[in-house]
Amino acid sequence: MKKEVFFRPSVTIDSIVFTVRDVNVDNYRKLPEKKFQVLLVKRAGEPYKDKWSLPGTFVGEKESFEEAVNRCLEEKANIKDIYLEQLYSWGNPLRDPRERVISTSYMGLVDSNNIQIKAGKNVEEIEWFNIKLKTIQEKRTDRKDGYYKTEQIEIILENKEIVLKSKVEVVKELVNGNLIIYTQILQSDLAFDHAKMLVYAIERLKNKVEYTTIAFHLMPEKFTLTKLQQVYEILLDKPLLKANFRRKIADMVIETEEYEENAGHRPSKLYQFNTHFQPHVF
């Protein structure tokens, strides 16, 4: 580390904010349908002007990453005080068309229904988009003491008539005992390499739901067990049996004395997160 002049890139953060929200209710008896959504902004400036992208910003000179993410979300979306977790730093030299920019992505989770987003600084529009992920191709080639595996994933993001499609290829390679993973964007309606970031974040979230208590960050303070189950179901992408689910999460929640009323059926007890439950963090 001599007193040389080293290369200095620009540094940004990008935030991938997820939520699970109620959509239309067709029947006074039925529970509202839930959708897994991500927050996108329509870019007001170059590059990628008028493209939808993850909310991001340059990191200020005296600002930590966390401060930059919080500022970004407040300035651009009017969101404050949400759960945030650093995910990954993207350092590919060619990821920004202008010049080299490295970006650290953060995942944010917000409680379903009481947040009001508002387009802010450098933002033309801001919206929640429904997320659909599909594996459209999987190939595996075995080699001597290893393998080469590719998986093509299609991401469809929808908000009313707006449909954004992206296709990403994840390559996992085992070369003399060492696993190498890299991702490639085949096609994307999103700005920059945001399709990659999104796929990474979704995989991580889905994965962590299984062995941590991260899903509670998507819930309001008090919630019914059925709503919690719906959140798990939408993230794990499979139906769960009620009795079994309740036994599984029994230690993670505490019942309150309150009930949810005015549904067309038996009122359900409201629960809270049990802060004494010892969760995994990673």
Place this chain on the structure above:
Amino acid sequence: MKKEVFFRPSVTIDSIVFTVRDVNVDNYRKLPEKKFQVLLVKRAGEPYKDKWSLPGTFVGEKESFEEAVNRCLEEKANIKDIYLEQLYSWGNPLRDPRERVISTSYMGLVDSNNIQIKAGKNVEEIEWFNIKLKTIQEKRTDRKDGYYKTEQIEIILENKEIVLKSKVEVVKELVNGNLIIYTQILQSDLAFDHAKMLVYAIERLKNKVEYTTIAFHLMPEKFTLTKLQQVYEILLDKPLLKANFRRKIADMVIETEEYEENAGHRPSKLYQFNTHFQPHVF
């Protein structure tokens, strides 16, 4: 994103390379003792001249993070082609005494005994240090709908007569449903914030051993099940029962026709990693 002049920090990578290595054998019958170790270099230049630190380097202008880590390890330590995984990016504005430097840390894992390290560029010395972690204090304060938890961790790194001690405090805070984690160095014999990076890496590795196949990256191509068990035991920091361990990892390995000989006891079969086993990745 206007055409403004944005702040540009220097960017580095730091590598935390772990291994589990055999140390002295006292008895021709007994298996060698294993030690969990990390690779450190003694800095040749300022700042922190003559301090031990994690091997790191500035990221070149046309270089990805992975390329920088590989170059760093080859230049400084003569290590090539090892398993690497990005862990975390450290962006605290004050983490480098000279000027703002952000650093992305990578964890590296190498097979126990057939690697030969060699001090290289900007390195005075290079050594494997035994790792001992101890939780020396744990406090929890409950608050309305949340808590405040601190954990003090002592890290002792040893190589012959050299003993490096560090003390780190991890704070976990639950504030209106959102978990915030931050770490603070109370005292450290290591350069920069490397004590933090090390604690983070150790926790992540220990955690991943439980639900992924990451430990196999610490093994040679062919190994005995007892040696694999020893690696698990040292990382999980608890003894395991042989019969149960073997049933647990049965699907992850394939037996070969080879045997380990010349021990003072019954020869053990050599196994390989089963590349068809579907592991978790995160």
Place this chain on the structure above:
DNA sequence: TCAAAAGTGTTGGACCTACACCCATGT
């Protein structure tokens, strides 16, 4: 009355824990 969801109980099987025991080797 009844559709919808709330909430609980049961049963068989899979898996995990702890322990016991026998086998093969080099000196």
Place this chain on the structure above:
DNA sequence: ACATGGGTGTAGGTCCAACACTTTTGA
């Protein structure tokens, strides 16, 4: 012969999936 590790079997308990069933509400 024997210390040492290699290797396997089993009994008991826990956990989990699948299913069945009862309860409570608002219109």
